[in-house]
Every structure is written in C-alpha cells, then in structure tokens.
Amino acid sequence: MILPWERPQGIPDGRGAARAAEARLAEAVGLAASIGVAVVHTAIHPLRTRRPSTLMGEGQVEAARAAMAEHGVQVAVVDAALTPVQQRNLERAWGCKVIDRTGLILEIFGERARTREGSLQVELAHLSYQRTRLVRSWTHLERQRGGFGFLGGPGESQIEIDRRLIDERIVKLKKELEQVRRTRGLHRKARSKVPYPVVALVGYTNAGKSTLFNALTGAGVYAQDQLFATLDPTMRAIRLPSGRTVILSDTVGFISELPTQLVEAFRATLEEVAAADIILHVRDVAHPDSAAQRADVLGVLAEMAEGPDAALDEGWEQRVVEVLNKTDLLEAPPPATPGTIPVSALNGEGLDALRQLLDERLAAGLVTETFILSLEDGAALAWLYEHGEVLERADTEQAIRLAVRLSSADLARFAQRGAA
Numbered sequence: 114m115i116l117p118w119e120r121p122q123g124i125p126d127g128r129g130a131a132r133a134a135e136a137r138l139a140e141a142v143g144l145a146a147s148i149g150v151a152v153v154h155t156a157i158h159p160l161r162t163r164r165p166s167t168l169m170g171e172g173q174v175e176a177a178r179a180a181m182a183e184h185g186v187q188v189a190v191v192d193a194a195l196t197p198v199q200q201r202n203l204e205r206a207w208g209c210k211v212i213d214r215t216g217l218i219l220e221i222f223g224e225r226a227r228t229r230e231g232s233l234q235v236e237l238a239h240l241s242y243q244r245t246r247l248v249r250s251w252t253h254l255e256r257q258r259g260g261f262g263f264l265g266g267p268g269e270s271q272i273e274i275d276r277r278l279i280d281e282r283i284v285k286l287k288k289e290l291e292q293v294r295r296t297r298g299l300h301r302k303a304r305s306k307v308p309y310p311v312v313a314l315v316g317y318t319n320a321g322k323s324t325l326f327n328a329l330t331g332a333g334v335y336a337q338d339q340l341f342a343t344l345d346p347t348m349r350a351i352r353l354p355s356g357r358t359v360i361l362s363d364t365v366g367f368i369s370e371l372p373t374q375l376v377e378a379f380r381a382t383l384e385e386v387a388a389a390d391i392i393l394h395v396r397d398v399a400h401p402d403s404a405a406q407r408a409d410v411l412g413v414l415a416e417m418a419e420g421p422d423a424a425l426d427e428g429w430e431q432r433v434v435e436v437l438n439k440t441d442l443l444e445a446p447p448p449a450t451p452g453t454i455p456v457s458a459l460n461g462e463g464l465d466a467l468r469q470l471l472d473e474r475l476a477a478g479l480v481t482e483t484f485i486l487s488l489e490d491g492a493a494l495a496w497l498y499e500h501g502e503v504l505e506r507a508d509t510e511q512a513i514r515l516a517v518r519l520s521s522a523d524l525a526r527f528a529q530r531g532a533a
C-alpha cells in the first residue's frame with residue numbers, strides 16, 4: 114500500500130500535515146482490509162513533482178520495489194489516481210499487479226452493492242473506468258466469469274475486451290438503470306418486509322462501524338440470524354434491553370475525496386439506508402477531519418432526500434442517532450448534546466447506553482391501532498403478538514378485535530404483509 118502524498122493546500126508542513134497523511138493512509142488500509150486484502154507493507158511517498166511515467170520519483174519506485182520483493186507482495190495499491198501508463202510502468206517495475214484508488218474503491222463497491230440499482234451503478238462505473246484502460250490485467254467482466262477480481266483470474270491475453278462491446282454494455286446498463294429507478298418505490302416497499310426494525314450504520318471508512326457492529330452483535334449467533342445468514346453477512350439481529358429484536362446493518366463507508374466518477378455508484382450503495390428505522394451515524398471523533406466528515410455525511414443524506422424520486426423519506430433527520438466513537442482517544446469527553454452518544458466501540462464504553470437509546474427511540478415511534486382479524490387468520494394474530502404489545506382483545510364468533518401498540522414501521526410492515 115503506497116500513498117503518494119501531496120500536502121493539501123492550507124495545511125502547513127509539520128505535525129498537522131504528517132497527521133493528515135497518516136489518517137489518509139489508515140483509511141486506505143481500512144478500505145483494502147474491508148475486502149479481505151492483508152496489507153503487509155505501507156509507505157508514504159511525499160511527491161515533489163508528478164512524474165508522467167510513474168507518478169513517484171525513481172528512488173521511491175525503487176524503495177517500494179525492494180520492500181515488495183521482501184514481502185512477496187502480489188498486489189500493490191497506490192492510493193492515488195494513476196494514468197493507464199503509470200499503472201503499467203509500475204506493474205513492470207514492481208513485478209506485481211497495481212491498482213489505484215479508483216480501482217480499489219470499485220472492488221469494494223462491487224462486493225458490497227446490495228440492491229439492483231447499486232449493482233448496476235457499480236458495473237457502469239467499472240466499465241467506464243475500464244474503457245480507458247483496456248490494457249488492464251483484471252476486469253469486472255473477468256470476475257463475473259468466475260475469476261477473483263485483481264487477486265487472480267485468467268491472463269491478459271483472454272481479456273482483450275473490445276471497446277465497442279463495453280459501449281454496448283454501457284448503453285444497456287443505462288436503460289436498465291432507468292427501469293430500476295422507475296420502480297424504486299416498489300422495491301423499497303419490498304425491503305420493508307424485513308420482519309424487524311432496521312438500524313443502519315453509516316459513516317466514514319475507519320470511523321469504527323464494523324467494530325461497533327461486532328461489539329453490538331457479539332460472538333454468539335442469535336437464532337434470528339438464520340433469517341439473514343444466507344442473505345448477507347453484514348446484517349445481524351440483536352436484542353435490545355427491552356427484549357425488542359432489531360436488525361443491525363453495516364453499510365459501505367464514506368470515503369474521503371471520492372473520485373467523481375464513483376459518486377453515483379456510492380450513493381446507490383447507500384440506498385438501503387432509506388429503509389432503516391434508525392440511521393446510526395458513526396463518527397471518529399478523534400479524526401483530524403471529524404467535523405468536515407460529519408457535514409459531508411449529513412450533506413449526502415440530505416441530497417438523497419431531495420427531488421420527486423428521492424431515495425430517502427422526509428423527516429430522516431429525526432431518525433439519525435450520532436455515535437461519537439473512539440472517545441478512548443480523547444483527553445476530555447465530548448460535550449453531551451441531544452441525539453448524540455459518546456462510545457468506544459473498542460473498549461465497550463457507552464454501548465449499554467447506546468442500546469438503551471435505540472430502545473427509547475424505537476419506543477417513541479409507537480402508535481396504538483385496532484385490528485379486526487378473521488378467526489382463520491392465525492398468522493396475523495401471531496405476528497401482532499410478536500411485534501406489538503396487545504393492549505386489549507375481544508373474541509367474538511366471527512372475529513377477533515385487538516388493540517395493539519406497535520411502531521409505525523411495523524404498522525406499515527403489517528399492512529404490507531398480506532400483499533406479499
């Protein structure tokens with residue numbers, strides 16, 4: 114993992130700049146780790162000029178080569194935008210595959226896209242990227258044929274993909290995307306059939322989403338997980354202090370300076386947040402850009418709530434709980450403000466309070482509703498007993514009348530149930 118580093122304008126050289134570079138490198142390592150790549154070597158290469166042939170200086174290329182040879186590196190990630198020529202030259206110099214920042218992020222999105230729209234957007238971004246570098250030695254198409262992304266697969270000669278074929282595919286994808294967008298509302302309804310409230314974790318890469326996810330779910334497999342095990346390893350059921358079951362869902366992280374051609378794909382992978390009852394915004398409060406990251410996350414969510422075919426419903430702000438993570442790294446605790454909760458996902462501090470808060474938030478959205486069920490509808494009866502609190506019940510010879518307290522999300526799920 115090589116970070117060619119240009120000091121951003123506005124940050125004077127010195128400790129602040131070094132810290133910013135370290136944070137950027139940590140993010141890139143986190144990104145690679147999220148698709149199961151074991152990072153064995155990292156280096157920050159300060160750039161004096163951008164060399165067209167290899168981006169970095171000769172000495173830096175050589176130093177990296179030596180380190181990679183020592184570690185038997187198979188893939189080098191250069192955390193920058195490389196031209197196809199730079200990429201090819203570095204591959205020759207280092208004797209291994211080289212991917213750049215865009216390539217790495219595309220791999221992650223490809224692995225994590227959950228919705229049809231997400232997959233289509235990612236494939237579209239991948240093809241557009243690839244179109245400019247047909248000399249590449251790994252491709253998305255190659256993976257679809259059974260290869261394993263940049264980590265292996267058929268050799269270069271087999272993947273001479275004609276630019277015309279890519280263009281045709283792009284046209285087809287765009288049409289399909291339009292179709293998917295038109296039916297977006299329907300899909301969202303289908304997703305709300307998940308039988309429990311959903312708590313979605315959003316936030317920057319390295320904020321600690323996965324650590325929090327693991328801390329909250331624990332090592333034990335909860336019976337309800339069988340519902341999801343086959344679907345997705347990033348969704349798990351947990352029980353809150355009240356006994357309420359909720360589904361915790363980890364999402365693709367926000368990424369600093371996301372390459373513009375990936376913005377659409379990223380947003381599409383975020384769509385699942387739309388169906389969440391609670392949006393858990395996980396923040397790294399010890400990060401140098403913590404405040405800017407917060408504004409960025411809220412800004413993207415706000416944009417998702419705009420327009421006639423908005424992915425996010427109005428009132429989403431009320432569904433956000435802000436988790437101030439990594440408080441163990443702070444000298445003083447962060448100020449307490451409503452809607453935020455300080456925790457350390459690493460040492461477990463604050464997690465009980467967080468579970469409590471989730472319970473309270475979900476309870477606050479409860480409504481009381483009367484249902485008239487036919488005597489044969491045992492399934493509906495059981496569902497209401499499981500998901501709500503039955504306040505009153507009157508049985509007659511024709512029907513059962515129930516007054517039930519339940520969340521408005523569950524009320525919608527119940528209405529949806531019959532329509533399945």
Ligand SMILES: Nc1nc2c(ncn2[C@@H]2O[C@H](COP(=O)(O)OP(=O)(O)O)[C@@H](O)[C@H]2O)c(=O)[nH]1
Nearest residue numbers: 317318319320321322323324438439457458459
């Ligand atoms: N000190 C500290 N480190 C944490 C905490 N939570 C997560 N981390 C570390 O931050 C890094 C990124 O965490 P991860 O859960 O993978 O972040 P994600 O990208 O948001 O899923 C890992 O090295 C974690 O060990 C925390 O509360 N305190």
Ligand SMILES: [Mg+2]
Nearest residue numbers: 147322323366
């Ligand atoms: Mg993660």
